[in-house]
Amino acid sequence: MCTRPNAYVWSAVNDQLNSIGCSVELLPKTKDIWARDYMPIQISDNKFIEFRYDPNYLQGNSDKKQTRELKTYPDIVCDAMGLKPIKSDIILDGGNLVKSTDCIILTDKIVWENRRTYSKKDLLKELRETFEVDKVVLIPWDEECEFGHADGMIRFIDDGTVLVSGFYENADKIFKERLLAPLKKAKLNIEWLRCSTQKENEENIAYINFLQTKDIILVPKIEATEDDIAFEQISKYFPHYAQLGNVKQVDMSEIVKHGGALNCISWTIKTENE
Numbered sequence: 401m402c403t404r405p406n407a408y409v410w411s412a413v414n415d416q417l418n419s420i421g422c423s424v425e426l427l428p429k430t431k432d433i434w435a436r437d438y439m440p441i442q443i444s445d446n447k448f449i450e451f452r453y454d455p456n457y458l459q460g461n462s463d464k465k466q467t468r469e470l471k472t473y474p475d476i477v478c479d480a481m482g483l484k485p486i487k488s489d490i491i492l493d494g495g496n497l498v499k500s501t502d503c504i505i506l507t508d509k510i511v512w513e514n515r516r517t518y519s520k521k522d523l524l525k526e527l528r529e530t531f532e533v534d535k536v537v538l539i540p541w542d543e544e545c546e547f548g549h550a551d552g553m554i555r556f557i558d559d560g561t562v563l564v565s566g567f568y569e570n571a572d573k574i575f576k577e578r579l580l581a582p583l584k585k586a587k588l589n590i591e592w593l594r595c596s597t598q599k600e601n602e603e604n605i606a607y608i609n610f611l612q613t614k615d616i617i618l619v620p621k622i623e624a625t626e627d628d629i630a631f632e633q634i635s636k637y638f639p640h641y642a643q644l645g646n647v648k649q650v651d652m653s654e655i656v657k658h659g660g661a662l663n664c665i666s667w668t669i670k671t672e673n674e
Contacts, residue, residue, distance in 0.1 A: 409665070412650045413611075413618065420615050420646060427667065428480040431472045434660060435667040436551070437493040438474045440485035441531075442669050448485035449530060450474050451492035456513065457546050488530060490514055490523070495549035495664055500559045503535035503586065509548030511538070537586045540578045542568075544602075551663050552605050553579075555612075557591060557637050565608040566594040567601070593633055595626040606652065609661035610634060613668055617641050620652040620661040 410426075417424045427435055437455070440448035458471050478485055491513045498505045504527065511520050518526065527536045541548045554564050568579055569592050583590055595604045603622060607630035611618040619634050621627045631649055635642035652661045 406654060409650070409652065409655060413662070413666070416618055416648050416650065417613070417616065422613060422615060423671075427477055429472075429476045432470045433655070433658075433665045434472075434495070436664050437495045437549075438472045438477070439494060439667040440474065440478065440483070441494055441497065443530070443532060445670065448483065449488050450478065450485035451488050451490050451494075453493065454491050455493050455547070489517065490526065490530070493547070493549060494667075495547065495551045495660075498550050498555055498562075499531070499533075500556045502533050502559065503537060503556075503588075504531050504533055505537045505539060505550050505554060505556075505562070505583075507541040507548045507550050507553070508538040509541040512541075535586050537582050537588070539582055540575065542575070545659075547659065549664075552609055552660075554583075555608055555610070560587075561589040561591060563591050563593050563608065563637055565600075565605050566592045566596070567605050569594070570599055591637060593630070593637075595630040595633060597629070603656070604630070606656045606661045607634070609663045611662035611666050611668070612638075614670075616646040616648065618648050618650050618662050620656065621649045622656050623651070623653045 414424050427439070438453040440450040442448050453471070453474055474485075490510075492506075492510060496506050496510060506527075511523060514523050524536050524538075528534065539550060539553065542553065545552060552565070553568065554562050557563050562583060564579070564583075568576055580590060593608055594600070595607050603624060604626055606620050606622050607626070609620060617634060617638055619631050627649065631647065635647045638647065641647045650662060655661060655665060
């Protein structure tokens with residue numbers, strides 16, 4: 401389910417998903433396009449958790465106009481949909497979460513945002529119980545990005561393997577070591593999404609923010625020379641999708657300017673008949 405970012409992107413995403421029989425709807429009562437962040441997170445078929453959507457970048461003091469006037473309230477959206485999620489007092493943006501069957505990965509910004517109500521130990525315990533997983537992996541917050549979202553850094557390929565944005569492979573050496581250490585400790589295999597034949601630039605982070613459903617992967621295009629390399633790399637790492645011709649590109653150049661891409665503007669759920 402996807403809230404309308406602009407007519408062109410909506411049409412492109414809708415067409416690609418409809419082409420393989422995916423049901424797509426627009427979320428009601430929204431004020432901004434970042435559906436991944438404010439919508440509840442699905443734990444099982446009929447279990448949704450609504451976290452406190454109160455990130456630091458919506459406190460009214462940002463120079464990017466990310467203010468409370470633009471904040472979407474998940475309660476209002478869920479009421480309009482007839483959805484009754486379980487409420488959690490943890491402050492968490494959905495974009496700061498990537499999940500496998502038994503593991504979740506978040507940036508350690510979540511510890512900072514919940515510092516007034518949870519110790520780190522208690523927060524990790526609560527996250528394990530809430531998400532019904534054994535592993536909670538905290539990777540370092542790239543403070544060059546005020547949002548602090550894991551989905552701009554890393555995604556799961558399968559339960560045992562993660563794909564990390566190639567930007568961080570040749571970034572600051574100390575930060576790279578801090579990023580890889582918790583992944584290795586969790587015994588996760590690491591692959592790199594290398595999108596350039598030269599040094600990766602910061603814009604390449606957008607490619608890791610692809611939209612994945614059980615049937616299709618939509619890869620962002622940003623009108624750059626790296627577009628085709630990113631497409632080829634993601635096709636390589638997700639061969640089942642590629643063999644079926646279900647890795648597609650969608651032009652996200654206008655959306656990327658605002659700090660997100662395809663995963664950010666969508667909310668995917670599993671229905672009972674899947």
